[in-house]
Amino acid sequence: MRKKGFLYCLLVFAFLNTHGQTKNRPFIWVDADDHHIILNKIETKAWAKSSYEEVKQRVDSTLVFYQENRDKFLRNLTLDWSQAKTNSIPPLTYTTTGKKGKHENLDNASDEEMANFYKLSDYLQSAKEAGFLCYLTNDETYAQYATDILYTAVMGIVQLQPSDWRPRGGWLCPDDILRESRLIGEKYPIVYDFVAPFIAKGGKPYDVARQSDVDFPMAKAQEVFRTYARLVVDNGMINSNHPVLESNCLVYNALALEDIQERNMYLEYYLTKNTSNQDALAKVAEFYKNEGDIWPESSQYTNDVAERSTKLMYVLTKYDPSLQLGRTYPNIPWAIQRLDYLVNPNGELILWGDGHRKYKTPYDAYELAYKLGKIDSVPKLEKQFSNLLGSAMAKGEYQREGLEALMWYHDDFEQKETTIELPRTDEQPHAGIFLQRNLSSTGNPDDGLMCFVGGASMVHGHASGMYMELYGEGRVMGVDNGRGKYAQNIHENYSRIFAAHNTVIVNGASQGEGEWVNLGMDTVTLECMEPMPKQKAVSPNYSFTTTNFYDGGGTKAEAEQQRTMALVRTSPTTGYYLDVFRSKSKLPIEYHDYLYHNLGESLTFLNEDLVLNLDANRFMANANAEWRRNRKYRNPGWHFFKDVETSERYSEDVELLFKAERFKDKNRYMKVFMPGFEGRTYTKVMAPKTFEAPEPYDKLPTPTLVVRQQGEAHTKPFVGVYEPFAESANNGSVLSVEKLEQNGLFQGVKVTSKIDYKILVQYHLMPFENGTLSLREHAIEFQGHFAIITFDGNNVLKDIYIGNGKRLKIKSFLVESKTDRFNKVYIDFNTETPIVEGDFNIGKIKQER
Incomplete structure (x- = not known):
């Protein structure tokens, strides 16, 4: 605590003492010193010239309509003309979901409801780019265009009443400051920063209501910046990614304030001062104690937090070098590269929570991590990211482009190809993930093998139980459902609860409880593993993990579980997985269901004497249970299963085959061998389509196996040997x-x-x-x-x-x-x-x- 208090005082003292005087605008993104550097890049670098011309062409194409009819162009700026008063610009149109009397964010707003919102965002984006062109070329045509848009947007929004609803009340979007801050709120101050010199020397905006030029309303513009900064501080939601997603809005609007003390006050809220509705950078940094630590949410939010934080750390350190944010929090930019290691052999991410499988290396963030290391003299950051960028450029994987590249990226790197050495095993503690991979000596991703076991509670996490995924023949075959649009029935009552995962459901009652949106559960923990994460393996062909989990949500599961997974390579092109799942409830009467979802169009049992019969009601007990969004669910979610067919009790060994014969490149199969036990029944179903699946399986139902053990599954564990192979069903x-x-x-x-x-x-x-x-x-x-x-x-x-x-x-x-x-x-x-x-x-x- 003493160390944190000292850091807080040091940062604030340095900041307040450095910025007691006015800086000449623009200074948020660029300043006078950057001008000749950018012009030189345009003259000497093909990518910079191309980026400049792209920005100019985009603005010029819109500028044509503005110049043809300035009045008509500005009147179209989402103003609510039904509320127009004489000689007065009307207010902007509110953006809501249209649900009267309910606080409803915009996650699932209709295209019609979002149309005005996106139109205003596009206007401000164009004004922002025009402001940059004015800064670069001194062409006041661009300044006038940007100033007119800014003026109209300012006059339109100041007439609206900001929401006081917490935790998400906005201004233009009364129930969604999160969305508004990212697409609207952070653009106002950037436009202002670029056009401020034009306004200072007498530039006047055009008022469409008076149809004449007017003085720029500086007080009202400052009110806009102040209000957006205050909304983020007062109306945000803490202990999640929200404060970071909203932080651009807070910082940029603070920097747009002309009162130095007020500016510094709001910047303190970003740097060190937490509120009940906003987490400061110092608090965010606590999650990055070690190199390699990442933000504890699902993948897209994990990297977004590190990328956004790195960007603002760069902007603020450029604004005030004494802050030395790169030196103070080096593990935040270091985290940007972490997802490069949490990938399958084909480059797709492993899936946890609301994450996505597709992944694109964030080279823009690499650039800023490099620059932060350079300006703050952090050699390790500078060297690591210059090497990564140079290698990506050498391979043709990355070429600079866009406005931010034009403004900020200057240095040349040694273009020497390097490769990322993926370790045999790895872990992601906050997600309870322990993974094994075995890349083939052929170098072909199709011959690689990889599996993982995971499960944990987090923001944007799923109540998944102790689940797994299996990779084979160039694809993740044993799949997690992933997620579609938020707030939908299938997302709430299937995708993020047990039945959508390769796990075990206990007594038909496994569920999340408490914590984030009532999806809380224990974290999967490691019993033993070889090799340990990132360590050298003793064998080139074998590895294993044993993990533990307690299924304690609600009162009807109460089960201790253990899962052992082994990865076995038998040749450069063949191998299999062994999965042994033990589960035992504390309750006197128990049953356990083992679920496995595999991409494909069919599941066939190869035992001729194993007869399946239609069983439509098997999983329907909770189909109509109470559902309250983000609070109460129809657990465990298996009522979404269709075409349910179940066997009588069957104690013999079982063989079954999943077929995926609709891939464009080749047919794929997963054969499963399951030793038999007394008290066991087998069910095949068609589960909902798998999000994040390749075509055509992103639109087809997912064949799924459900194995029930009546009684305990501890001495009678679920045991499966899984072999992926291709081309022919007989190639196993x-x-x-x-x-x-x-x-x-x-x-x-x-x-x-x-x-x-x-x-x-x-x-x-x-x-x-x-x-x-x-x-x-x-x-x-x-x-x-x-x-x-x-x-x-x-x-x-x-x-x-x-x-x-x-x-x-x-x-x-x-x-x-x-x-x-x-x-x-x-x-x-x-x-x-x-x-x-x-x-x-x-x-x-x-x-x-």
């Missing part, structure tokens, strides 16, 4: 999966594959509760948590992998940890001298050949 390499049992308890699986016409037999050893497992086959004994032993078709030992264990005996061959703790080891027998990695004592090898 896994031949069979057999359950390994001891004393009636599940202890692992034996997987037999055929790789390049050769048999591969792999024993996945998972002793119950980390005990000791004994198998007659090969006289195997294992004490530990997880291991894989691989033989060829002639029973010759190929390799041993202990991901977490203490002792393994195979006939007379012994591997034993050097300490009392569980450890990891990999032994490859494919060479003359076996390769051994790990902290184990290795006994004498007696191998029959």
Whole structure:
């Protein structure tokens, strides 16, 4: 607390003492010193000339209509002429959802309701660009055009009454300061900053009501800037991304204020001073304690917070170098690159919460992170982002363009190609995510493998339970539903609750509770993992995670869960996943449903004796339960399932196949092997379409498997071996999966594959509760948590992998940890001298050949 207080005083003292005098406008985005630099870029850099001409052409094309009929052009600026008074510009038209008596933000407003809002935004955007052109060329035609728009917009909005509704009351949008601040509120001050010199030397705006030039109403313009700054401070919503999304509006309007003390007061609210409705930068920075930390929401908000904060840190440090915001908060710009590492082999993001799968590296933000490092003398930032930008330029992945590039990006970088080395494993703690990847030696993303387990509560998070995704053949095949438009029935009652995820639903009652919009749940935690996140793997082919989760939402689930996922590569082009999900409720009568969604058009059970019957009412118990937006839901959401078909109880092993044969490039398949248990039934359904899916599966329902275990699923866990493959439904390499049992308890699986016409037999050893497992086959004994032993078709030992264990005996061959703790080891027998990695004592090898 003492350190934070010192930082607060230091920042405020430096700021107030530096800015006791007036600065010449413009100075928010650019100042007089930037003028010759920009002109030089236009003359010497093709990209800068192109960007300049693009801005000029865009403004000039609108300027034509303005010059043809100045009066008509300005009258069209979303003014409510039904309220016009003599010689007075009428107010702007309010933008609302049209729902009387209800506070309703604009997330789902109709196109008609948003038309005037977007029109005003376009006018102000054009004025902003015209202001820049005036600054650059000294052509007062642009200044007059921008001033006329600004004047009309100022006179129109000052007649409206700002909302006092908290947490989201606006001005033009009485129920949505969040949207208004981003698209309207932050543009007024930038236009003013550019045209202020024109106004100062006598430039007059045109008044469409009086049809004459008038003095610019400086007091009213200042009222606009003051009001927008105050609305952000007073009417925002804290402990989310909202304060950062609104921060441009706060900072730019503060900088537009001419009263120095008032300007500094509002800038303090951005820098250090929190309110009950606005979080300051110092509070935001608390989430970035270490390099690599990111904002704790879903992906698009995660990067947006870092990017927006970096931009304002640059603008304010440029305005007042003594702030040294890059040096004070270097982990914020450092976070911008983090999503580059949370990707599947095809470059698509992993999915959590309301996030998106598509991802475009934010090179514009890289530029500002670099500049912030340079002006604040943070060599690590400067070097990292100059290297990343130089590499992207060398590869042709990034070329500068646009207004901000024209204003701010100057430096040349060494254009040397580099590659991002994706680690075998990674984590994202705030989302409870632990991922495994195994890129192929072929270099083809289609041959890469990747999976993750995750789940946590956060703003824009989902009540997902402990869920997973699976990647194969160049696509995420085992998919999370993602999300569509907010506030819709499917979003509220399916996409962001349990049934939309590859998870386990307990007693039909798993749900979120409390925290953000009543979707709170525990965070998935790590039991053990090999390799640990970002660490070196002992094996080139194997990895695993074991995670824990407590399903405690409401009062009817009350289940402790554990999930072990292993990634197994069997050749440069083949591999599979092992998923073992244990779940046990505290309640006396229990049942558990395991859900798996896969892209495709069909799901087929390959067991001829497993008969499915229509079961339309199976998941409909809560279909008409109470729903209150952002508060109460129709949990667990599976009433959206269609074409429900269920088996009688079936205890045999099951094989099933998902077909995805409508991709443009190739057919894809996911084959699933599930060892049988007593008390088990199998259901196939068509779930809603998957958002973020590739064509055509973004418009088709998603075939989904639901497996129910009557009674506990702890000693009778859900076990699945998943193999993705392509081209033909017969191309799978896994031949069979057999359950390994001891004393009636599940202890692992034996997987037999055929790789390049050769048999591969792999024993996945998972002793119950980390005990000791004994198998007659090969006289195997294992004490530990997880291991894989691989033989060829002639029973010759190929390799041993202990991901977490203490002792393994195979006939007379012994591997034993050097300490009392569980450890990891990999032994490859494919060479003359076996390769051994790990902290184990290795006994004498007696191998029959």
